[in-house]
Amino acid sequence: MPELPEVETIVRGLRRSVVGKTIAAAEVRLARMAVAPSGVEFARALAGSRIVATRRRGKYAVVELDSGRSLVVSLRMTGRLVVTPRGGPDYPRSHVVLRFADGARLHFADVRTFGRMRLVEAGEAWDRDLGVEPLTRGFTPEAFIGMLAGRTGSIKAFLLDQRRIAGIGNIYASEALWEARIRPDRPAGKLTRAAACRLHDAIVNVLRRAITKRGTSVDDYVDAEGLKGGFQNDLRVYGRHGELCSRCRTSRIVRTVVAQRGTWWCRRCQR
DNA sequence: CTGAGATCCTGGGGGC
DNA sequence: TGCCCCCAGGATCTCA
Known part of the structure; x- marks a missing residue:
């Protein structure tokens, strides 16, 4: 995707x-x-x-x-x-x-x-419903924390909502939550300040690293030249249910459904 | 407003 | 092994 x-x-x-x-x-x-x-x-x-x-x-x-x-x-x-x-x-x-x-x-x-x-048309506000670009200056930790306030839905659903942050899909939502050590089903508004800051950094970092590797090819994705990306080799949780978590090396990655989407995470690392 | 469900479509994976 | 069935998945729309 x-x-x-x-x-x-x-x-x-x-x-x-x-x-x-x-x-x-x-x-x-x-x-x-x-x-x-x-x-x-x-x-x-x-x-x-x-x-x-x-x-x-x-x-x-x-x-x-x-x-x-x-x-x-x-x-x-x-x-x-x-x-x-x-x-x-x-x-x-x-x-x-x-x-x-x-x-x-x-x-x-x-x-x-x-x-x-x-x-x-020129000047048409076709993207008026899209949220902040996560790789721009506007996406600060403080802005992110402000967006989370009062949200009762899961943090996973929040990350997938293009009206809040534009560009995150199922792969990078799972990867960022693993990196930030946050349970995907935690209510978005209940994240601690520290957790929200970790997640903010994780989002930015995982997206940047994935761009460096020219994206993730898990199924169909190819670039404009028809070439596959390389980040599928760097995925830590997405699609890896049953494998040992590469961080704790104790717990196995599980697949659950959160926000009607397949969600991969480590029960030990992500709280 | 917010969240949930239906919709579109097909390859591939799971089940038997 | 082979075949058939089912379903994931992003955005958008409808409904509660």
Whole structure:
């Protein structure tokens, strides 16, 4: 599942490979893919535009066009944005294709077709419901503590809520909670100050380390070049139920369900 | 406001 | 071993 580090890696790859290119044609091959505006209008609006920048907001990839509009891409679970060279083979399950004037192509491929593409106008507040970016100055320990106050839901659910902090998904929520030694089902508002500070640091650290390793490939994720990430080798709990905890080396990692999501943690280390 | 459940879709894992 | 069934999972919408 592409989360913040994976989308950041994709966006950096796109920055190198497609910024400056002009879209000759856009093709929506699978009609039921959620593309806005729909159908012919989407293709017509993109044709002739030049890509001027790519960036990330939460788990969204943003492709900025010279028209001032932006193409906002949500990859959900299995979405991919992969660039193929002129004359190269087609890409599997490529449901939306941007063909550039130089022959290269940007593929929006998605096995489960949950991904979405949306063309937004200049200045449109498409991200108004997204919370703070965890890797910016605005995400301070004090800000985090303030956000937690009074929240009765689990800290795991809080971390997954994109309206609070944008970009954390199931993998990095589990990893950050392990690093901070906090039970995933603890009520968010009940964390001690010290625990909240540990979690704040853990979130920032795990996301940064994952970006350094170009993201986590546990199932479908690949970057814009079609390459897997490397952070799956650094995961301490996610998907590792039954294995000994690498910190206490006493307790085995368990899998429970918290906030309707599979959650991996160490009963001994995380309180 | 807040939390829970349904929804979408398919590969792959678990169960028999 | 092989086959079939079931279900995870992010965001969004509806409902209590």
